[in-house]
Amino acid sequence: MKLEVNGISKSYGNVKANQKISFQLNQGEVLAVLGENGAGKTTLMRIIYGLEVADEGSISIDGKQVQINSPKDSIKLGIGMVHQHFMLAENLTVAENMILGTREKLTELINMKKVNEHIKEIFAEYHMPLDPEQVVGSLPVGLQQRVEIMKALYKGAQILVLDEPTAVLTPMEIRELFQIIKELTKNGKSVIFISHKLDEVMEVSDRILVLRQGKVVGEVKTKDTTKTELIKMMIGRELRALNKGLEFGSLNRKVLLSVDKLCVKGSGGKCIRDVSFQLWNYEILGIAGVDGNGQTELVEAITGLRKVESGDIFINNQKSTNFSVRKIRKMGIAHIPEDRRARGLILTQDLVNNYILENHDSFPFSKGKVLRKKAAIEYAQRLNQDYQVIADSVFVKAETLSGGNQQKVVVAREIEQQPDILIAVKPTRGVDVGAIEYIHSCILNERSKGKGILLVSSELDEIMALSDRILVMYNGEITGCVWADEVTEEDLGAMMTGVKKDFSAIRPKEIFKHETVI
């Protein structure tokens, strides 16, 4: 089956999300759609899948023009989509999920036994280690994704759209996914692979379509291009090299944060057990791990947002276990939270109020109990300028800012607390490349000032590029503590799944060496 997209345009108000986008997808081909956040990838896919209707342009399949007004139409035409956030009913079984919405008539009866057998056959055909009768909620994320893929195939998909499919997977699962994609194309299916990760795109695709600001800026064969060229197309310029350089040796090193045999109860029966580590000054300590392996609970325990069951936390050698958020912040911790929209910002308030969230109680932002708006406004204006936040003014609501600028507001606010310890959780999530560069440089700058940074991220690239040492968390425990410049991605992957343990880097390098000399 061959898909042709001709001159698709779509605007929201004055924002042109897609402008005259055209491309082809041949049978048995993997086409990667590459672009930054906000480049128009998602809009384009929503149009192809029928979730949005284009303002102009047309779509044809096998040379015949088609009208796609809803997902029902696209599914009938053989287009299937796997969303970044899965569309699965977690309390239903695999088979039940797959047949959802396939009933033709209201009066049709379902024979689950037959369905299960039928689906088992399909799984066998694709070598899927799935049991149709298992409840979806009990499956690991990687397998849930495969249920999504099989669901689309079951509904007759010839063209599969995968939206950021690797975002939630471990390195191991990613490789398995690529294997599945290969198998699919061998069977004559076509795949549209949406991503902003260059390595993956280079590995899995046959051709690459690059979008920027709603327009196609390049269409290349994967084997004829390089990562540098792709970046240039994606952001319109070359990426500045990350300069991590820092003179060691003469530094006066000390422990800023010490976590000792920490146990914390998490949500949904999960917990972290016996976690110990130290964060020193002048270092970035990365915490790697697949989402949901205790990183959130750990950060919340350190910052006072979650109760510690046992064990201790010391900030600058002073015990801070189960102190209030406010006290802990006063002791020298700042925190870029995982989800800026849920915790980091009050979206319905203006930037001024968001900037003073943590220090509205102290001078110059208030005196007595009365706010000093003027000081707050000046402060907000300075931060907007210093941290290159693009906003009409400091009086616009936080929700009107783009994701990258919202994140810059949070980063600016936290760094301006002048903390000894900065805890940055996924500091570049959902942020475009330009802002990523900037936020990374801010974090490195804090390190060179002697701060300790705890960097939590599920993006291995980010962790490996920024960290000095890397802690790996798996299932609520620490399975590794390694040098960022010595460990391989494979080893990290193994530690992230609990297959391997390695504790070779429990202290910063030169101290470690120094002590071993003695």
Place this chain on the structure above:
Amino acid sequence: MRQSYRFIELTIKIAMPIMAIISAFLLCGLMLAAAGYDTLEAYKAIWMGAFGSKTSIALMLNKSAPFILLGVGVAIAFRGSSFNIGAEGQFFAGALGCALSEGILRNFNLPPWLLITLILFSSLVFGGVYGAIPGYLKAKRGSSEVVTSIMLSSVMILFVGYMVNGPIQEPNKLYSETQEIVEAARLPYIWEGTRLHAGILFAIVFALIIYFILEKTTFGYKIKAAGQNRLAAEYGGINPNFITVSTFIISGALSGLAGGIEVLGVSWKLYLSISPGYGYNAIAVALLAQLNPLVIILSGLLFGALNAGCNQMSRMIGVPAALSALLQALVLLFVIAYMPLQSKIEKRLMRESL
């Protein structure tokens, strides 16, 4: 472009409640006409009843005072994201506190200013304590304040019913009410030749105070932060549970004060029908003013005028006074109906102005 967007946003903010009021009057007019009344004449009678003479203006202002106090009380709780819908019960708690303390203090021959201050203070405390209960239950036990506050409201109303039929019934044991308060405890009249009492001053002063607290103080900042994003407030070092309890206490205290003022200013004794449902209508007053204490003064006056005007009208042309309840309910319904419209228009303007 941004200027015009801000201007339009403000216009919508003002236009929406006005449209709600107009819509309510239009629909109510149709209903009146369908029931065979002369709509225009009825509305004219309402106007005259509220603004037609010195006496009616005084009456209107007296009716407005509890609406404003209760409205501001509801608003501060709503701002902190606590849906205190039990203002009626807190009103009666305050009224009960007033009756009890007056019963004790009347024998001490205190000067009027001191007597009134002490009595109103006890109303404040009774209302505040009673308001604290749903707040505490929400903060500590996570129980829905919508349920607890309305249930506790019924509890208090029934309790007051028991009290005025038992322990604090008037000496003759004939009527379900307390004995009349001493003259020294009555709120002074502030406009010669009318029965306008000082309650409206209390209402306006407290509306201003709450406005100041919300907009100018760190406490107000915390209330709004916790109200708009509990998680972010907690993350920023604000204790959202403290905000829940404290806003509930303030809300209850203002409602209680309204109860005390009603007894000292209007009824001079406590009985169950001193409130025509002030506490419930206060929610409409607060929402109509979009929870802004200054605007609540206006919406409180509107509701006071509706109440006073409709009472007069029913006496003059025989349309049932229940019309005021109908009008108030319609205003509330239209406010709520227009709310999603308002945010929809705002969102669209936002997108276009970007």
